[in-house]
Structures are given as C-alpha cells and as structure tokens.
Amino acid sequence: xxxxxxxxxxxxxxxxxxxxxxxxxxxxxxxxxxxxxxxxxxxxxxxxxxxxxxxxxxxxxxxxxxxxxxxxxxxxxxxxxxxxxxxxxxxxxxxxxxxxxxxxxxxxxxxxxxxxxxxxxxxxxxxxxxxxxxxxxxxxxxxxxxxxxx
Numbered sequence: 001x002x003x004x005x006x007x008x009x010x011x012x013x014x015x016x017x018x019x020x021x022x023x024x025x026x027x028x029x030x031x032x033x034x035x036x037x038x039x040x041x042x043x044x045x046x047x048x049x050x051x052x053x054x055x056x057x058x059x060x061x062x063x064x065x066x067x068x069x070x071x072x073x074x075x076x077x078x079x080x081x082x083x084x085x086x087x088x089x090x091x092x093x094x095x096x097x098x099x100x101x102x103x104x105x106x107x108x109x110x111x112x113x114x115x116x117x118x119x120x121x122x123x124x125x126x127x128x129x130x131x132x133x134x135x136x137x138x139x140x141x142x143x144x145x146x147x148x149x150x
Contacts, residue, residue, distance in 0.1 A: 002046065002047055002048055002049045002051075002052050003049055004049045004052045004053065004056075004092065005031075005034060005047065005049075005052050007092075008027055008030060008031055008034070008052075008092070009031065011023070011027055012024065012027040012028065012031065015027060022081075022084055022085065022088065023088055025085075026085045026088040026089065027088070029059065029085075030055070030056060030059055030089065030092075033055050033058070033059055034047060034052055034055050037051070037055055053092075053093070053094075053134065054134075056089055056092050056093055057093065057134060059089055060086055060089040060090065060093060061137070063082045063083070063085045063086035063089065064082075064086055066078075066079075066082040067079045067080075067082035067083045067086065070082060093134075094133075094134060094135050095135065096135055096136060096137075097132060097135045097136045099144075102132070102136050102140065102141065102144050103144055103148070105128060105131050105132060106124070106128055106141070106144045106145055106148050107148060108131075109124055109127045109128050109131060110124055110145075110148055110149065112127070113127060115149060117149060118146070118149050118150060120149065121142075121145055121146070121149055124145050124149065125141065125142065125145055128141055128145060129141060
C-alpha cells in the first residue's frame with residue numbers, strides 16, 4: 001500500500017481522536033477521492049504515491065478555485081472554510097517553487113531548447129513541467145514561459 005495513503009489514514013484517525021472537525025472532513029474527502037480514483041476504469045488498482053499526490057493536487061486546486069469563487073461572491077465564511085481545507089492539503093504536498101526559482105528553471109530550459117519565440121512554447125512547457133514536477137501550478141509555469149518567450 002502507498003506510504004502517503006497510509007499516512008493520510010493514520011492522520012485521519014488522529015484527527016478523529018482529537019475531534020478536529022476540519023482536518024477530519026478534509027482527510028475523509030481526500031481519501032474518498034483516492035478510493036474513487038482506484039476503482040475507476042475497467043478494474044480496481046492500488047495507487048502509487050505519485051498518483052495519490054496527483055489526487056491531492058487536484059483536490060487542493062478545487063479548494064483554491066472554490067475559495068476564489070466564494071470570495072468573489074462575498075461569501076467570506078465559505079471562502080475561509082475552503083482556504084482552511086486547502087491549508088490542510090498543503091501539508092501533504094511538496095513545497096511550491098518561488099517565483100525566482102521558477103524563472104531560473106524556465107530560463108535554463110529556454111536556453112537548452114534554443115527556443116526563440118511563442119511558437120516554441122509547447123516544447124518549453126513540456127520540458128519545464130518535467131523539471132518542476134508538481135512544485136508549481138501549470139498556470140504559473142505558462143505565465144512565466146510566456147513572459148520569457150514574448
């Protein structure tokens with residue numbers, strides 16, 4: 001069984017014993033998403049740690065987008081709840097790259113690939129996504145690539 005999935009289950013048990021409602025609800029939601037991913041498709045399978053991380057990233061992105069939508073609709077209480085759930089999920093995700101680090105990686109890839117303009121964006125994006133390995137959102141990466149190629 002995946003180590004990350006085990007850690008999520010153990011932390012859920014700890015949160016339940018501590019009567020931490022937010023952490024309990026968030027971890028239950030993530031474990032449900034992991035289970036749904038495991039049984040989707042033709043046959044069920046056990047997810048690897050990388051696949052569980054992918055599910056965590058998706059769920060964290062949903063929380064960020066929901067928080068932005070609630071904040072835009074002046075529903076501050078729901079926005080705060082979504083942000084708090086996102087913070088719980090962030091504990092299980094790798095640290096995000098800073099803007100300077102991301103810019104350095106993109107500059108390195110642009111130099112290595114010999115990219116000269118926006119027509120090379122796809123080639124640069126593919127290489128950068130492999131280099132950042134989930135430590136930066138696709139939107140941030142795309143914006144930085146556009147800035148350096150444009």
